[in-house]
Amino acid sequence: MSELLGVWLGAFLTLCIFSFLYKDNPFFRFAESLFAGVSLGYYIGIVSTNTLVPNMIRPLTADFSGNAHLLIPLLLGLNLYTRYIPRIAWMARLSLAVYIAYYVGIFMVQKLQGEVVPQVGKTILHPIGGNFTPVDNLIMMVGVLSVLIYFYFSIEHKRAVGVVSRVGIWFLMLGFGAAFGYTVMGRISLLIGRMNYLFIDVVQITSQYL
Amino acid sequence: MNLERLVQVDRRIVYLLIALGTLIPILKPIGFAVSTTPPVENFFAKVESLGGDDAVLVSFDYGPTTAPECDPMAEAVLRHCFTRGIKVVVVALFPLGGVTMAGEALEKIVPQYPDLVEGEDYVFLGYKDGAQATMKQMGVAFSGVFPSDQEGTPLDELPLMTQVLNYANIALVVSIATNVIGEWWANLVNAQFGTPVAVGCTAVSAPKYYAFLDSGQMLGLLGGLKGASEYEQLLIDRYPALEPIYSKAGEYNAMKGMDAQTVDHAIIMLFILYGNGVYFLIRRREKREARLEQ
Numbered sequence: 001m002s003e004l005l006g007v008w009l010g011a012f013l014t015l016c017i018f019s020f021l022y023k024d025n026p027f028f029r030f031a032e033s034l035f036a037g038v039s040l041g042y043y044i045g046i047v048s049t050n051t052l053v054p055n056m057i058r059p060l061t062a063d064f065s066g067n068a069h070l071l072i073p074l075l076l077g078l079n080l081y082t083r084y085i086p087r088i089a090w091m092a093r094l095s096l097a098v099y100i101a102y103y104v105g106i107f108m109v110q111k112l113q114g115e116v117v118p119q120v121g122k123t124i125l126h127p128i129g130g131n132f133t134p135v136d137n138l139i140m141m142v143g144v145l146s147v148l149i150y151f152y153f154s155i156e157h158k159r160a161v162g163v164v165s166r167v168g169i170w171f172l173m174l175g176f177g178a179a180f181g182y183t184v185m186g187r188i189s190l191l192i193g194r195m196n197y198l199f200i201d202v203v204q205i206t207s208q209y210l
Numbered sequence: 211m212n213l214e215r216l217v218q219v220d221r222r223i224v225y226l227l228i229a230l231g232t233l234i235p236i237l238k239p240i241g242f243a244v245s246t247t248p249p250v251e252n253f254f255a256k257v258e259s260l261g262g263d264d265a266v267l268v269s270f271d272y273g274p275t276t277a278p279e280c281d282p283m284a285e286a287v288l289r290h291c292f293t294r295g296i297k298v299v300v301v302a303l304f305p306l307g308g309v310t311m312a313g314e315a316l317e318k319i320v321p322q323y324p325d326l327v328e329g330e331d332y333v334f335l336g337y338k339d340g341a342q343a344t345m346k347q348m349g350v351a352f353s354g355v356f357p358s359d360q361e362g363t364p365l366d367e368l369p370l371m372t373q374v375l376n377y378a379n380i381a382l383v384v385s386i387a388t389n390v391i392g393e394w395w396a397n398l399v400n401a402q403f404g405t406p407v408a409v410g411c412t413a414v415s416a417p418k419y420y421a422f423l424d425s426g427q428m429l430g431l432l433g434g435l436k437g438a439s440e441y442e443q444l445l446i447d448r449y450p451a452l453e454p455i456y457s458k459a460g461e462y463n464a465m466k467g468m469d470a471q472t473v474d475h476a477i478i479m480l481f482i483l484y485g486n487g488v489y490f491l492i493r494r495r496e497k498r499e500a501r502l503e504q
Contacts, residue, residue, distance in 0.1 A: 021225050043305050050309060050337040054357055106342050106398075114397025114427070122425040179417045182434060186279065186413035188232070188474045189435040192467045193278025195232045200460050 007205045014194050143171040213495065216488045224481060231477045235469035242472050244465055249423055250440040253408045253430025256382055257287070258448070262295040264381035265374045270300065270315070271341075271391035273307030276412045282438040282464035283410035284315045284386045286445055292323045293449055297370055298332040299380070301356070303344060303391055309337035313360070322455070329359075329368040336360035341391055342398060349377045349403045377405040386410045392419060396427040410437060435471055438464035 016031035056074060059067040076095040083092035123144050128134045149161060150168030157165045260266065268287060272280040291298050300316065302308030316334055320326055328334075335356040338344045347355040352375065353365045365371040373379060383405050385392040392409040400407045406429050411419050413434025422428045432438055442465050446453050456463050 022222070039306055042307070046305065046309060046337055047339050050360075051339040054362070055338075055355070059357065103342070106346065110342065110394070110398045110401070114401030115393075118401070118427055119421055119425045175417070182413040182416045184475070184478060185434050185436065185471060186276075188228075188471055189279045189413065189467060190276070191228070191232055191474075192236065192435075192470045193462075195229070195236055195470070196278070196462045196467075199233060199236060200462065204460055 001209070003205060004209050007202050011198055011202045014198060018194075142167065147171050213488060213492045217485070217492070219481075227477050228474055231473040232470045235473050236466070239466050240469040240473075242469055244439050244443040244468065246440045246444055249420075249431040249433070250437055250444065251430075253410075253432060254290070254441060254444045254448075256406065256408060256429055257290050257294070257296070260291075260294065260296050260381050262297075265297040265299055265370070265379060266291050267299045267301065267377075267380045267383045269383065269385045269387075269391075269395065270302040270308045270312035271304045271385050271387035272311060272412070273304055273388065274311065275307070276388040277311060278462075278467065279412050279435050279438065279464075280386045280388065280410065281311070281315065282435070282442065282462075282467070283432050284311070285319055286438065286441045286464075287384050287386070287410070288315060288319045289322070289452060289455075290441075290445055292319065292326060292331075293452070295331075296381075297374070299352075299370070299374055300332065300334045301348075302337040303341040304388065305337070305339065309360070312336075329363070330370055333368050333370050334360045335365075342394055345394060345399050346402075349399065351376050377403045380405055383407045384410070387415070388412045389415060393422065396422040400427050410441075435464050435467050439468040 013031045013034070016027040019025055020028040056070055060070055060074075076098055079095040080092050083089045123140065125137045125140060128137065146164050146168035148168070150157075150165040150172065155161050257266070266287075268284070268291070270284065288298065300312050302312045312334065316332070320328075320332070326332060335352070336359065338355055344355050352371060356365060358364050359368060359371075377383075377399065383395055383399060385395045385407065387393075387395075387409055388411070392411050392415070395407045395409065399405050407427065408430040409419055409422075409428055410432035411434070413436070416431070416433035416437075419428065419431055419433070423431045432441055442456055442463055446456055455461070456465060
């Protein structure tokens with residue numbers, strides 16, 4: 001019975017969200033607020049049961065001295081909440097500093113080694129060799145160079161530079177067009193999912209109980 | 211003819227047509243042919259090259275908000291792995307629903323393979339917070355970040371995880387991703403550990419992922435529902451025994467979704483042509499009126 005109630009509640013909330021297509025209304029705002037609240041509650045629950053308990057609480061209760069190093073992240077985490085006590089609010093910055101430094105360290109290497117270097121490397125192509133056909137290589141070279149010229153603002157975009165920069169705009173437009181096409185596909189997919197839920201899943205599950 | 215009125219189509223008419231264009235193919239599937247593309251074929255070929263001695267890490271990096279696109283990818287990849295007897299390690303790194311999506315996918319797919327033994331043929335390690343930190347730590351040891359599986363069984367009690375210690379024992383990472391987590395598998399795990407990575411991503415993210423694909427940091431890519439439908443088609447072509455699962459009435463999959471997708475795209479393109487056509491007619495009329503005034 002709870003399954004039946006669940007699918008009908010889902011159907012009602014889906015229709016509440018769809019009602020925005022007509023105009024803004026209290027049903028839409030109720031469903032939107034509920035979604036935000038449920039998401040936050042879910043996140044807190046999932047982090048507690050999947051990270052805090054198995055990676056922190058369970059090891060500390062099982063073998064405190066062997067896992068004493070876990071107290072460092074625990075204290076850093078608790079220290080974040082000192083920002084709510086005005087007199088010692090500055091202490092929260094210490095935890096933030098560690099957190100930010102850790103992720104800056106990870107990100108710097110990740111972005112440079114894993115993104116900038118390999119992708120720039122693959123953009124520097126032999127005009128007639130490599131993985132692609134000479135035509136692909138030519139398009140890639142013209143595209144990259146013309147877009148770079150378009151974003152080079154130290155020279156006035158006139159005469160030859162202006163022509164190349166206009167070619168760059170065409171490449172950018174093609175890129176935006178592809179991105180837009182994919183975005184439409186993504187949004188339509190979500191609509192398909194909801195329609196499928198309303199007209200197939202709800203009907204199938206309801207018919208099981210009739 | 212009053213051209214200005216032709217431009218002012220009530221947006222609710224567009225919504226209605228899109229709703230009908232979606233609903234009719236769902237209720238009465240058309241069965242448009244699915245053509246495959248190299249990014250999906252390469253992904254499929256990599257999984258096809260693996261066998262019972264290999265382990266694939268499948269990361270659920272999406273939530274219910276993108277399930278209609280990502281669920282079919284995840285299910286097809288899991289079916290492919292289980293059909294070939296490949297060992298599967300399932301994790302979830304997306305906070306808002308990743309672990310739930312993974313659990314639901316396993317609940318749906320595993321019963322279709324009655325010989326599968328949890329802990330030996332597949333493991334479900336659950337969700338862990340801090341995606342990049344988790345990815346880095348898995349490169350050292352899975353047990354360092356996942357001390358137990360989703361049900362609380364310690365990793366050293368799971369036969370599969372005594373053989374799969376870190377990325378060195380993983381033949382392929384598959385990330386079914388929304389937003390950026392799939393990128394991190396490429397620019398962190400592939401770059402720093404050399405583990406082959408293939409990604410199934412939402413259509414919105416796909417254009418950016420192509421940069422990683424072309425630079426060789428990903429060996430394959432499923433872009434949105436279209437990519438998922440291609441994978442399903444390849445799976446059916448290679449394993450016809452799976453065909454009844456995909457043709458079952460009332461069962462959602464990407465190939466059926468692509469019917470509605472195709473009809474909706476046709477409607478959108480017709481509206482774009484209509485809008486541009488009327489715009490050019492108005493512009494021509496304005497030019498003609500300007501000439502007459504001169």
